Amino acid sequence: MKTPVSVLRLPRGPDPNSRGFDPSSPRFIALCPTSISACNEPGTDAGSLQTEQHARSMMRERFLRCLLSMANKQIQFDMYERVKVNATFGASDIDVLNFQVSDLQTPIGVQSEALIRCQDVISYSFDM
Amino acid sequence: MNTTSAWRQRTPRDWERYVNKQVHVTAHGQQQHRGWLHTVDPVTASVVLVRLGDAAGGCSVSVVMGHAVEQVEVVGEADEETAMRLSSLFRPKEREARAGGGGGERELRRRREALRGWLQKNRFPVEEVGEELLVAGVLTVRPPYAEQDCLSSNQIVLARVQGLVARMPAPAGQTSYDLVNYRYS
Numbered sequence: 001m002k003t004p005v006s007v008l009r010l011p012r013g014p015d016p017n018s019r020g021f022d023p024s025s026p027r028f029i030a031l032c033p034t035s036i037s038a039c040n041e042p043g044t045d046a047g048s049l050q051t052e053q054h055a056r057s058m059m060r061e062r063f064l065r066c067l068l069s070m071a072n073k074q075i076q077f078d079m080y081e082r083v084k085v086n087a088t089f090g091a092s093d094i095d096v097l098n099f100q101v102s103d104l105q106t107p108i109g110v111q112s113e114a115l116i117r118c119q120d121v122i123s124y125s126f127d128m
Numbered sequence: 129m130n131t132t133s134a135w136r137q138r139t140p141r142d143w144e145r146y147v148n149k150q151v152h153v154t155a156h157g158q159q160q161h162r163g164w165l166h167t168v169d170p171v172t173a174s175v176v177l178v179r180l181g182d183a184a185g186g187c188s189v190s191v192v193m194g195h196a197v198e199q200v201e202v203v204g205e206a207d208e209e210t211a212m213r214l215s216s217l218f219r220p221k222e223r224e225a226r227a228g229g230g231g232g233e234r235e236l237r238r239r240r241e242a243l244r245g246w247l248q249k250n251r252f253p254v255e256e257v258g259e260e261l262l263v264a265g266v267l268t269v270r271p272p273y274a275e276q277d278c279l280s281s282n283q284i285v286l287a288r289v290q291g292l293v294a295r296m297p298a299p300a301g302q303t304s305y306d307l308v309n310y311r312y313s
Contacts, residue, residue, distance in 0.1 A: 055144040055170075062167035065218035066176050066189065078159065096172045118172070118193060122156050125190040128217075 067092055075101070075126045077116060087114070089126070135197040136173040143168035146175075148211045150204030153177065156196040163190060164206060166214055175200065180213060187217070220276075239273045246296045252289070263289055 070089045077085050087101035090113075097118050104111040146165045153161040153175055163177030166189075173194025180187045206214065236259075244261055247254045255262045261269040267280035267289055275293045280286040 052140050055140040059140065059143060059147065059167045060170050062215075062218070063169040063174070063176060066166065066191070069218045080156070082157070096169065096174070119195060121193050122159060122196040123161065123190055123192040125188060127188045128186060 067096075069128065070126060073126050075124050077124045078122050079120050080122060087116070092118075133195075135200065136194050138173070140170050143170070143173070146200060146202065148206045148214055149202045150206065151175075151177070152201045152203050153192050153197060154199040154201075155192045156198065159192075159196075161190050161192055162203070164210065164214055165200075166217060169194065173197065178214060178217065180210065236271050236273075240271070243269065243273045243293065243296065247289070247292065250292055252292075269293075 071091070073089055074086055075089045077083075077087065079085070085105055087104040090100040090102055092099050099116045099118060099121075101114050101116055102112060104114040104116070147167060149165055151163070151165045155161065161177055163179045166176040166178045168175055175192045175194070175197055177190045177192070178187055179190075240256070240259075240261065244254045244256070247261075247263060252263050253265075257268075259271055261273070263269065264285060266282045267278055267285050269289075270277045270279065273293075275290045278286060278290050278293065280289070
């Protein structure tokens with residue numbers, strides 16, 4: 001009889017019925033500061049909340065479309081400690097904390113698939 | 129004061145003021161970036177900078193991660209043409225360009241009628257609102273009435289209707305000559 005293997009319980013994924021990231025998840029609280037500042041200030045009215053939310057949606061939509069256009073393009077990542085690497089962009093996670101890339105060119109060889117932590121990245125660039 | 133987190137603490141209305149401006153960004157490690165500010169991501173405060181090429185459309189894009197931004201300085205304003213180019217930069221091809229290739233007004237009307245009939249046959253209530261179709265009160269189909277022209281905030285209805293649009297059969301009674309097999313179909 002084979003030795004039983006302990007079951008690996010993965011953390012729960014995002015709620016499939018919700019529209020986006022979960023601001024109460026420990027991961028989000030630890031790694032992404034809140035930017036809903038209008039809610040935190042006392043004395044804000046519905047009008048200013050609405051304009052703030054409009055600004056947020058407009059800017060987030062532009063950013064998401066930028067991410068979409070990066071798919072399958074060659075990106076150059078500038079990271080800390082003067083590390084510069086090239087890779088083909090695959091996808092980003094919803095909090096923009098990790099990028100999935102292919103053919104990551106590193107000084108010790110090419111990684112066919114890799115996850116890059118966005119916190120290690122200073123900037124990245126690509127050509128349209 | 130920790131300068132790197134100061135940028136992230138700004139409000140979205142502050143960030144919005146930098147959109148469509150030419151800026152100079154200082155990042156960690158004295159990295160300097162210059163370009164047109166396309167957007168600031170409200171979740172990570174990352175700054176998307178664009179350097180526009182010639183009018184043909186090539187351009188290069190740099191994104192500075194929010195946690196690495198130290199300073200953002202405005203050095204110029206965009207004129208109307210640049211602002212238009214910036215806002216349409218990552219958008220999909222204009223609908224009009226696709227609709228124009230389809231044969232004009234009559235063709236669009238025919239497709240709208242065909243789609244309306246098909247959806248109603250599949251038990252979806254459809255209403256014509258101007259040139260658009262309103263499906264079940266929650267989904268809008270714009271010209272030229274293809275799968276990617278469906279708009280809805282309800283993802284379940286969107287998926288079902290897009291599937292239906294993709295499976296819509298060619299209109300009955302329309303014969304065409306099949307050049308591969310040399311016959312009418």
